[in-house]
Amino acid sequence: MSLWFITIMPFIIYLLITIIVVRFIFKKAKHFQLTKRPTKIIIGIYIVLLVASVALYPALTSSNSLYLTDAKAKKQLKSNKVFEQNALANKLTEEDEKYLVDKWTYTLKGEELYLKQVSTEEYINEQVIVHWTDNRKQQIEGKVYKTRNILSNMDLSEKIKPTMISWSDEHTLNFENPDSYTFEGNLFTDEIGLFPFANRGFDTFDFDENIGVDGSTYVILKVPKNINVIDENGLRMYPPVEY
Secondary structure, eight states: OOHHHHHHHHHHHHHHHHHHHHHHHHHHHTTOTTTHHHHHHHHHHHHHHHHHHHHHHHHHHTTTOOBOOHHHHHHHHHHHHHHHHHHHTTOOOTTGGGGEEEEEEEEOSSSEEEEEESOTTSOOOOOEEEEEEOOOSOEEEEEEEEOOOEETTEEOTTTSOOOEEEEETTTEEEEEOOOOOEEEEEOOOSOOOSOGGGGOOEEEEETTSOOOOBOOEEEEEEEETTOEEEESSOOBOOOOOOO
């Protein structure tokens, strides 16, 4: 059932009920000549407002809609998975570059690269992918990617920021979750009742918490083979083991 149909169905029901009530009132109004004209005006205004609401309401509520159809959501989730597979295999394509948000080159001091989570109380998922190079200049090349964030067919990519990354001590790459973001919005259900607005309300998602959003930040590092990567917080991702 399409979102448009679900949206306008309650108004269609209201309109049909209104037409039935209006026909009944007009029949009864013949016996009350003094109040017939004011009744017609009031009922006419009410019908115009109902018809206008059917046309305007979907447009007004969809202007900032984050909703994706099932087909679009599945397509995006599949695209996220393909990107991760390509990144792990070091086979990123031009299509994958659409997820690029930052890139840099850093000259490392010493032969050890530390991956550090700033706050051990926060949860940061595995997101660092290391590809080895023959470069002997102690240079670390980094690219940061962020796939689309999908939650219950909502695209929250513009709301959820990528992991914050910074260097310290000339050999430590720090990872920190972005500032929390509280998201509020209207909730609509597929239920059709006599009072659909009773199902309308607000809910809050705090992105400090793990709410099962698909999509992630990926930090792809090209590291010289002579560098020892030390990962004490489990931030690295590894290709799946083939048996």
